[in-house]
Amino acid sequence: MNAYLGRAPIALAVVALAAALTACGTTEEGGSGSSDAVRIGLLLPENETARYEKFDKPLMEKKVALLTLGKGKVLYANAAGDAARQNTQAEAMIKDKVDVLVIDAVDSKAIAGAVTKAKEAGIAVVAYDRLAEGPIDAYTSFDNEDIGRVQGKAMLEALGDKARTGKIVMMNGAVTDPNAASFKAGARSVLDGKVNVGKEYDTVEWKPENANTNMTAALSALGRDKIVGVYSANDGMAGGIISALKAAGVSPLPPVTGQDAELAGIRRIVAGDQHMTVYKPYAREAEAAAELAVLLAKGDKIDGIINQVVSSPTNKRVPAVLIPGTAVNRNNIATTVVLDGVYSIEDICTETLKATCEEIGLK
Known part of the structure; x- marks a missing residue:
């Protein structure tokens, strides 16, 4: 390309x-x-x-x-x-x-x-x-398939040896959005054969509340201790997924992917609730x-x-x-969304996150 x-x-x-x-x-x-x-x-x-x-x-x-x-x-x-x-x-x-x-x-x-x-x-x-x-x-x-590959690679790296010991949930975007199919195809090209997909959803209208409902159903079907990771196609859905995981008492949280580098997603990454996002x-x-x-x-x-x-x-x-997009995790927030002026450290590091921000060098 x-x-x-x-x-x-x-x-x-x-x-x-x-x-x-x-x-x-x-x-x-x-x-x-x-x-x-x-x-x-x-x-x-x-x-x-x-x-x-x-x-x-x-x-x-x-x-x-x-x-x-x-x-x-x-x-x-x-x-x-x-x-x-x-x-x-x-x-x-x-x-x-x-x-x-x-x-x-x-x-x-x-x-x-x-x-x-x-x-x-x-x-x-x-x-x-x-x-x-x-x-x-x-x-x-x-490059939407490449974004899916970036998400898939980040998921595999986060799972390590756990990749084949449990199941992941795939929370794809809406079927009315052709990008959703591209993200899914890119992620699948990396994940297939290396993880067990326990449940997979095409989330209506990309809505966080629909992702929350889907995740709650996945937890009921698979068991909260069996889910080792959640592929979420974007940050909004990641928020709904993480809420469902917390409501079910899942701790520690499994790695959850995202996309769009939304401020709420970046803050969840700092807090350790979300594993990564894709900055576009x-x-x-x-x-x-x-x-x-x-x-x-x-x-x-x-x-x-x-x-x-x-x-x-x-x-x-x-x-x-x-x-192309770029994977963002706790290690490179400063050199991606902050360096490009998308968010300031003050935007990201709320009062409750200040100590954590300092721990990861975001100050």
Whole structure:
């Protein structure tokens, strides 16, 4: 797999785009051939996961402003987990004649009709974070199978000799999210043949409360002393899983994986409740999406930033920018999410965690 092109090429592309936009001049908003004409519709899927409002939206707005000399506009809507609402939001933006739609789909299949309508209206579509179906022009996300492999490797390392002595529970994401299948496939490629999977769930809507219910059922079915580890596809579900384990009196807790480097997840890692998470540098994903969107809005080629071609059931060749993730545990919080400015030590180390933070060198 090709490596992501990194910050230097993006910086060069910013300079090139800025020069091109300056050469175009400016007109009144909506005027043809002007940076004012760049209007990007951003559709995000839900607001239960902290990343979308805290990182993705503001990061993309900032990058679009940079690329368009402050004249581009991001029109934003959040579907709050409702696929029908997201379709309505997309159709409203198509009617409003945005130049490009950036869509993080609630349901990759359900959004296909809106994607087709956008294409028929001459509006380019960038699939963001999840590969939506339909005539997508470009896609940017993380290397999702690799993220699953990172989680699987961390689980094996944590289990050590216990890998074959008990059973693990696999808490996958929602079947409506194609990323969930990729995470599962990546994790399975590492874990299969090396662990015994006692129970496996596809968690409806990725909700922590559904993961909690599933974990409670797994504990009842397998016995609390038989579970040596829990593969959780993200941090939100890890929180629900850990609550179920504690409610059942499980001590010490088995290693529980995660993803998204949510603040609550990082704090659980410090506390020793969660084994690891996967940090995905949202800035790189959001910047790539913004760059793709602005290039498409201007009618320019996107070849220079593409590092992969992927396929969906309805589109066999989608140009993509895929970005790797990083395993985060107690040993490297300072050199990942803190160093990148995602969280400060003050954010992480609450009053109850201060002593533990100092013990692990997070101060």
